[in-house]
Amino acid sequence: MDKTPILYWMRRDFRLADNPALTACDGRPVIPVFIRNHSVDDLGAAPKFRLGRAIGHFAKLLEGKGGRLILRRGDALEVLRDLVGETGAEAVVWNRLYDGTARDRDAKVKKALKEDGLAAESHNAHLLFEPWTVETQAGGPYKVYSPFWRAVRDRDVAPPCRVPDLTWPGDWPESDRLEDWALEAEMNRGADVVAEHLLLGEEAARDRLVAFIDTRVTDYKDDRDRMDRDGTSNISEPLSYGEIGPRQCWQAGRRAMEQGSKGAETFLKELVWREFAYHLMFHFPRIDRDNWRAEWDEFPWRQDNEDAKRWKRGRTGLPIVDAAMRELYVTGRMHNRARMLVASYLTKHLMTDWRVGLRWFEDTLVDWDPASNAMGWQWVAGSGPDASPFFRIFNPETQAEKFDPDAAYRDHWLKGAGAEEFARAIPRSWPEDPQDPPPVGLKEGRERALKAYEDLKS
Template sequence: MEDGQPPIILWFRRDLRLSDHPALAASLATGRPVVPVFLCDDLVHTMGAAPKWRLGLGLEVFGRALNDIGSRLILRQGDALEQLQRLISETGATDVYWSRAYDPASIARDTKVKSALKEQGIEAKSFAGHLLFEPWTVATKAGQPFRVFTPMWRAVQGREVPPPEAAPTRLIAPAYWPTSDDLATWHLGAAMNRGAKIVKPYVQPGEQAALDHLEGFLNRIANYGADRDRLDLDGTSNLSEYLSLGEIGPRTAWHRVQRAAFEGTQGTGSFLRQLVWREFAYHLMYHTPQLVSGNWKPEWDAFPWNEARDAPEVKAWLQARTGIPVVDAGLRQMYVTGRMHNRARMIVASHLTKHLMTHWKIGMEWFEDCLIDWDPACNAMGWQWVAGSGPDASPFFRIFNPVTQQEKFDPKGAYLNQWIAEGRPKPSETALSYFEATPRSWGLNPKADYPPPVVDLPTGRARALAAYERRKNQ
């Protein structure tokens, strides 16, 4: 130990960065050695194929970043409490710090860990960092959690957001480094199979890549309000995967965009609103944890959604062969890049839950398996918002017509050309990549005919509206 001081174990989770990191800043302020740790516990093991693979890429880059400042990332696999106790015994650490998580499973784990460590006389502290505002600090005038986004947006616009901390140039190393697993032995990308090779060129992991993306976005943010829904334009921030893994902190994005606004850049307000939309998802998940596992509105429990994953129409949706080009294009974009345009997500989700009358949990879990930017709160809220069972839902008016959506947001068909191969004399490379990314067992061929719609759109819409009307009357 440097100067005889016991080290602090800094438990990294979805916060793989050095700047804008309150737990790291608190560790540095003590002047004591720091042992950075990442634990591959049950919560990591249950992650879907794509986000788990993307996590592995992020850990690799983050480990190198720690090496650059004289530290290292200790990797351990197993029960979180058991591994932390072993590390405490091996290092003589008297404190464990971490950034808070807000999903039900993480809260249960962290509560258990904190209680057990405190009983042992270990100082266990959790810190903010994943959100702009802690969920319990934002409330209505009546002191209740928000259930509608717009009032929450109004409530937080004038609130102060603490400035992000700068990245350290050095971390004090302990006198003794505990042993670490080899990241490769965790096989975090095993479930991706051949899809990993296809998605890899679209991924730039790490904090520096996140900061570069933010700066690049600021060059085009002036058109964000108008372009963010266009499927055929690069109008979004592309920050979702970085925010999900904490490779960039929300305070960094908030303050950098605020500075651009002060300098006269247009379009910043629309983006800040989207950052608070992310906050709203976490606000709901924290206060109403059933968001991630069941209908947010319990009156939807009796709604007659199809829950058979092997139903022909569900299989067609999973394979991006619904016969509705913009729906299939969105799903194929996800299989090739690991991401999907947000407008496409809404169209795809609406088609599954409305026209195909399929339970939103099937779609939510599929996204959890396939998206490299998977986020537990945003994914759950997004699906329930579209399905009608969640907040701000207007089911009678939110049955997206995918044809008119495509005409409005992809007016020249560029998005379709990018992702649909069948029936085209010279398919794009991206469209062909879909057939290389998907399982061979699907037996898909780009030279095959494009399928007819599995459900006629007017018929599907009428069926959904009739079901909604029956539910309302009941």
């Protein structure tokens, strides 16, 4: 067996199970490496903080097995070349990412390494269906979710690959210290408060998935919209960092569906909604920056403004909106129904550009995902593919009555333990909680948004 070391370049795959790149090392001494480059530096505060926790947790996991995680800073190709020279490695493996920046970088790295005479292999660990493998009958990308779902729902998905037998090199290259990277430095709020709510690591993610399938997936179709219940899978956070793989989730959902669980298909559809987001980002890489529908470039959205600042701080005066924004600030996550509600309120009642909200979520979500965030905001705003019609404007009061009927969710974040956590987490620079009324009446805001929409069409 070849005993020359192999470099395993990590990005968003902090797990041992179902890790194709790691499995491809196939018994050779493996040197796991994480590179801090501009793509890491450009992350928002909460994703960067959460990434640091993922790195630290996985490093300890490797240490428990006699290994190490090598940390380096710099241009990815330069760092990998340096490590090849230091270790004698003859191969580099990694798992693919699908946003435009990552694709361009990875293509450059693969080409250069091969020209250097090295083996360079990339694998799929992040998606069920890679974007170029799903096409319409005309041969192009899908732009609507429903036919995309029908195209993939009966496809065979490879089972999770085995956990490899890991071997390590005799000598290790030098590594940066994680604490010197200070990935938590930009958290302008209580990082210690947010840390209490993290679902961190492969084992915790697997336990959460098992518990969901065993106890909640049956009622998932009905309960997933209830903000006052623990009815969701709550695996978006570890899925974003690759602490659990989509094939593991798909396999668990299919097994539950075969056993007659009525909510399992809905769970699978939500996994495919994430796949659809990456399908769109792959084929339309500017979806996180530009209106997908060009006609929306003329819509009179406001840029960042005082009303949007109140929205960010959970101080709009609308209880359900404020509760959701405070949940985000304390936990780094937000219930999916609440995400749609607050996005609708910002883009329609407050007439604020969806990119203002996208950037706030990008900075505050620990489960931030570039494709899902972009598609979600454009879907609610009405400017994106397969979008919710602009005239569908959520009424926060009726949404609260339907999905938080006893006000348990609102009370927790505005009066109860959640409110106490919020008080500990907010920056001291924020002004005291005002008692002002909402910045715009619900009827007035709705009518203003609809008029702007009619003007755009005409």
